[in-house]
Amino acid sequence: MKKTHIIILVSIAALIVTLIVFSAGDFSTYESISSAQKKQGKYVHLxxxxxxxxxxxxxxxxxxxxxxxxxxxxxxxxxxxxxxNSKPTDLEKSERIVMKGSMKGDHFECKDILLKCPSKYKDDKKELEKTVTDQQNSTN
Incomplete structure (x- = not known):
């Protein structure tokens, strides 16, 4: 092999290792509150x-x-x-909250919040079922 080929291969390997090292910090797991409390300071999703x-x-x-x-x-x-940060819209209406951050002592220090709000289509589906049932009853 030529020296240039060896240098290129070593450079590519170094780039791959660098990408793996820097992206490893972004990985986190979904935890329960009790397991997050045992992992003080570790970045987790709740x-x-x-x-x-x-x-x-x-x-x-x-x-x-x-x-x-x-x-x-x-x-x-x-x-x-x-x-x-500012309060997310419809926090009180949310079904679930996905929080990214870490436990700091007795509280969870949140860096990002994602809300799972109730679907607007659930009510539409119930209304549609009621309308269909009413129409069926009126034709019988």
């Missing part, structure tokens, strides 16, 4: 619901980049969530 029995703290005038609320996962784990 799937939970808003705990509507606890207050949502957000003041758009005095501190628009601070939101705190409590979340409950499907296993019953509960934690305070702190999000340093």
């Amino acid at each position: 799937i939970a619901k808003l705990d509507k029995t606890m207050p949502v703290e957000y003041d758009a005038v005095n501190n628009p980049n601070y939101l705190s609320f409590y979340a409950v996962d499907s296993l019953g784990g509960k934690t305070k969530v702190i999000f340093h």
